[in-house]
Amino acid sequence: MSIEIKVPPVGESITEVVLSRWVKNDGEAVEMDEVIAELESDKATFELTAEQAGTLKIVAAEGDTLAIGAVVCQIEDGGAAAPKAAEEAAPAAQKPAADQAAAPVPERTGDSYATGTPSPSAGKILAEKGVDPASVKGTGVDGRITKEDAVSAQKAAQPAAKVEAPKAAVAAPVAGSRNERKEKMSPLRKTVAKRLVTVKNETAMLTTFNEVNMKPVMDLRGKYKDQFKEKYGVGLGFMSFFTKAVCEALKDFPSVNARIDGESVVFNDFADISIAVSAPKGLVVPVIRNAESMSLAQIEKTVIELATKARDSKLTIEEMTGGTFTITNGGVFGSMMSTPIINAPQSAILGMHNIIERPVAEKGEVVIRPMMYLALSYDHRIIDGRESVGFLVRVKQLLEDPARLLLGI
Amino acid sequence: MQYDVVVIGSGPGGYVGAIRCAQLGLKTAVIEKYKTFGGTCLNVGCIPSKALLDSSEHYHNAAHTFQTHGISLKDLKVDMPQMIARKNDVVAQNTAGIQYLFKKNKIDSFEGVGSFVDKNTIKITNNGKSETITAKHVIIATGSKPTTLPFLPIDKKRIITSTEALDINEVPKQMIVIGGGVIGLELGSVYARLGTKVSVIEFMPSLLGAMDAGLGKELQRVLKKSLGMEFFMNHKVTGATVEGEKVTVTATNAKGEELKFDAEYCIVAVGRTAYTAGLDLENIGLKTEERGNKIPVNDHLETAVPGVYAIGDVVKGAMLAHKAEDEGIYVAERIAGQKPHINYNLIPGVVYTWPEVASVGFTEEQLKEKGQQYKTGSFPFKASGRAKASMDTDGFVKVLADAKTDEILGVHMIGPRAADMIAEAVVAMEFRASAEDIARICHAHPTYTEAFKEAAMGATENRAIHI
Incomplete structure (x- = not known):
């Protein structure tokens, strides 16, 4: 049958x-x-x-x-x-029973000395892309990196893309290839493209900026990160502080956490925070549910879990649906300042950026502080300037004085 | 004329590099000193020697194995002028092929000696006339010449190099080969098969010194047995004199006793030396190495002068046509901004005696010196059905694998068609295959390549099937 x-x-x-x-x-x-x-x-x-x-x-x-x-x-x-057995029986006689291994063949385990070895062509492609073979998952026998793996390999989303020293000798691309490649857009890419344009066309989107002194959070983190790791098994990152601060600020400015549904505005009494993650097939936005009632450790754990799934393309639809507000971190790529696009149907998105030591004035003196620019893109149809700016100032206050997170002030 | 790339020399390094440059859209010219393209390899090296090796092997089989095969021949004789003429025809076809390839790829060619005026200007001199062309990049691919010994002047008539040895229009009764390396053994084989009594005088204790010791030992045994070649190891040649049609070579053995060898010809095959004459390297401030005359280059085959590259026999590494070809492609792609890579440990070495000898990766001697733990699997051709059928039962395949990971570290073979079979080992090693991988890959039966599989089984866990 x-x-x-x-x-x-x-x-x-x-x-x-x-x-x-x-x-x-x-x-x-x-x-x-x-x-x-x-x-x-x-x-x-x-x-x-x-x-x-x-x-x-x-x-x-x-x-x-x-x-x-x-x-x-x-x-x-x-x-x-x-x-198969029947097939085998017939033309056997030719050779003495050579291939009948007595012991069952041991299963190949995933890792061997050759795991991550690029084939000669794959090695060349990776070298030209500047991709470290160690960051590529090989699909060949025992995890060898095939030509196809190398072709589809993306430069790792790590900071500081290594800039190659300008080559002294060769005035390079005088004669480089001028070949064009046409590739079909993946369904994911097509959806992303369509939605981004829709949002631009159908909302009244604009962006407000602020900056935050990261020293207090960094100090706190420096002081407790070992204990935190020991107790919860996850590192204490910046993401949990930002998520927490955003949840707190959303309580004060509910319209930032709302969305338009036809003629009405839908307010949420919970904060489902979407986090933008760069995955092999493109940007995905998994959701941290009820982030407002999570501890910092719970948030960190959830972030790691979702990011890992995103990297392995294992996120389910449920894990990516919903969300009332989005945080995106262009800082990991080295972005200083940007205007993120709202993740529809949400009404606002917070952009984090890189942390750079800048001279700032504090109590009449110039001091060096680790500074980050913050951007909030929002839909002006339901969020007024007063609310958007107020929201961002609130996030700044909470991060610059994390004790406020505890006290809710 | 203004070129993107000018290649000096049209041997396997130069012409392949030039074609790759042209493929990548670079305007390319090649300068060749001789009338025909192809350098040593096509004119006086790889190709003509293979032509004579094949011809002489046919004769040898006709004379010695046909009867066993059940074929009787009467009045079998060598027609040496025809053999040489056919060899010349093979050379002519091949060199004409390069001319065709240059045309097809729109590569300009110039006949004459190329020399540097400055790093971007090359003067081409031919019969007293000269012209200059300019280039953004220059690739030096001038190759090598047979090494000569100061106490053994080459007269090109009786005391000869490999070049003249390809044009002897007779079968000598006796021949002396100085040097038990690849070139000496191949040319010695040609004449030994045709009936010449060949004596090989070698300074070192073993043949094919750089290869796995087992190979030289086996080859020496087979050449002695089947071709009657004589080997004088640990002998130091001290001089040679020519009297009419006779050359007398003197040598001292390990005990310090002097010996005399008489023959009609003496081939001096003690290696090759990088060739840079006429390049005027001093005009761009380049100096060659004192030992071997090689042009120093960095890991990307670029000389100390930016934009000037050197490849093949004229730089460090093995003097092999296929190494030069890969370097030609490497430099062409570097110039075009790509990032190719050459794995120098996986350049196979091949000797076209019969049985053939081929080798890739580390030798047992090197592994011992490195202190690396390894396993060995060896399979003799006398246990191969295919080899029995063709009466090629001399030789063996040896696989060396990492004791812990089973990764293949070296493959050394001597036997029928080893030169072709080594390719499988190179592919396997490029992909870092283990001995068990080869043991588990289906090999057609009956073929010589089964010996590689069996040796791999042996290396895996001593479980070769057919011994």
């Missing part, structure tokens, strides 16, 4: 998916619940699993766009074991 495997309903707003990759090949034996293919919607990547054991018969091809409920493949009863 054979069964058909169809595209499962993966989320409310999703009507079609793209079959990004077959994990198993046509005619291959599959186990029940084994991953057989990867599907990609405009929001996330899913794994398609076998609903019964048997032989895979592929119907849809890689790259196909499939509607929910469309047939992806069939699984026919009877694994590959039986027919």
